[in-house]
Amino acid sequence: MGDSENPFGELLQDYVLECLPLAEQVADAFVELERRWREGDPADTLLTSLAGRLHTVKGNSAMMGLVPMRETAHALEDACALLRQQPECRNDEAASLLVAGGSLLVDLVRDASAELDPAPAARFVERVRQWLAAGGAPAADTQPERRRAERRGAEAPADPDKAANVVRVDFRRLDAMLEVLGEGLIQHAALAEAYRALAPRARAGPELARLDHAVVALEKTLKRLESTLMETRLLPISTVFARFARMVRDTAEAEGKRVRLVTAGGETPLDKAVLDRLSEPLLHLITNAIVHGIEGGEVRRQGGKPDEGSVRLEAAPQAGRVVIRVSDDGRGLNEQAIRKKAEALGQELRDGETVPLRNLIFLPGLSTAERVSTLAGRGVGLDVVAGAIHTLGGTIDVATAPGRGTAFTLSLPVTLAIVRSLIVEIDQERYALPLAHVAETVRAEPEAIREINHRGVAQWRGGLIHVADGGALLGTARGRPEPRRYYVVMSAGGKRRGLLVDRLVGHQDVVVKGLDAALGRPDVVSGTTILGDGRVACILDAVRILEGGRRAG
């Protein structure tokens, strides 16, 4: 709160907003340079294309009086200038110098403040100075300065026409607009409800028809506003992908492996709120792929694979959702070890029936077995990843083939903010069920649900599904005399389950609101929302309910 009152703080925010992406692009380009040089490609164009961005970062840093950033960018400019002139210097040593500088620059810009520790930048500047001296470069400070001055004219800023139509908006403003829209949607729901209550009692006439018309028209207008606003909030997923290039390189290097990251579908749009919460789980999956998936060079050669492993990160829109695949061409999951570990965790693996791997690998406490122990602290529980994806209203699945690799497939909603939901009532409480996970609603005939092994089971579309009591699941049932009248068939990730409810209230676009930390992490609730009558309802987490059974019995 205090920060926003400090004008320098706001300037600093603008600085980070503008320079961090540039610094990240520069740093990623250095990683790419390193790879290309190893392959014998001089990559002249790439090297030259960096200059403008580097220069902007330097200029902005100087303007803000941020000396470590300015000096680091300056040193990188000098190094790049030398490398442009002397292609013979483009070796591993030069590349790792650039990569180190790029990482440093990103870190400095990200943590930009007036009280930044100048030591790392000073060390890097000194390292560059020595390298320039050893490389037979001209004295580090004078001549490159002039060369840069000459070059400046040639570096036209990015397309000015395009820039003229772009406004930079703080994302919090978009959030605020969404809040207002949300209130509008709630008010519309209230209006529509009042109309429905009124219509049967009022005498039909032109006024009533006009009112009906206005209610419908208002909904359409709000919908249009919603979709426009939603589009505004979308960013290409490449903004997240871009962060991984350097991280893949660093992790692979630390593991003594050679790994390249291949990305595709970076233009796929996703709501920024989803994007922001996606990078952590993706990071986990990619780290896992490099550390546990990709084999060392020797093993790969024996297996007839190229030395360099590859991790693929692909995104594509699919039926209103976004599907992201993280795959590697490594050794694949050790299914036996996973099953053993799951059994040790007390998971029942019934004989004669194969429990799919995906039901096991995301269990809490199941890190991928013995490999974790050799890499202390690296075993990232996939349950954490799955939890994060579920919180986003997504699903995660896995496929693996021994010796050929592992692929994780994530399916995510494009936007978190507004979810079309079925409103149901259970024990006088109303809940929202995201329609994306609702397959069907069924009237629960008393004889249709049978009890097998203390679990309710019903016939549905030629098969049997488990039907759980909503009140039992949500902890509200207390010796009900009356049976519930409906069940909602929910489906996600290939799983289906019925949920018994008292009443189907209707459909509503609900604006998703968060849960305060004071509420803990309620298992089956993913968020809250406000209904047409102003009451708050919990949004049920269909994925958790489908997995659950823990409390549903």
Place this chain on the structure above:
Amino acid sequence: MPADGAPPGEGLLGFAEAMDASPAETAPAPGPELHLLTFVLGREEFGIPVTQVREVIRVADITRVPHAPAHVRGVANLRGRILAVVALRSRLGLPAAEPTPRSRIVVVDLRGRVLGLLVDAVSQVTKVPEASVVAAPEDVRSAEADYVTGVARWQSRLIILLDLEKALAPTE
């Protein structure tokens, strides 16, 4: 009315009744003062800094949140914003009580975290000399109740001072 239901000694600070409220107020204290919003839980009066209070509202519809911690009463609609409502009684280990017409929700802002506290009744905003505050007795402080920062003895009242940030730390 809820206060009368609690048997004697069941309060958070049973000791408070036994403390002598008179000595601290012998002279009108000129020193610095604490601005407190005071409210009642059972038979005891509690105080929190007014700077933490946003508003006091009547108890409206509170929606239950499945499987939330026991002291969380639920969530309410505060002008379009979702407000988590904590039953302060349960949080402080006092016997639970249903809301009465005197019950209120004190909306507090703890460094940007906005929460509602369900209390039996709100008394008023009180100025209390800092000098009238004494430490809570050892046995209370060392127990779970580290959110009691002290007791103000002022004009024959005993006001238990709460550190809400400690009392309402996020649940993991």
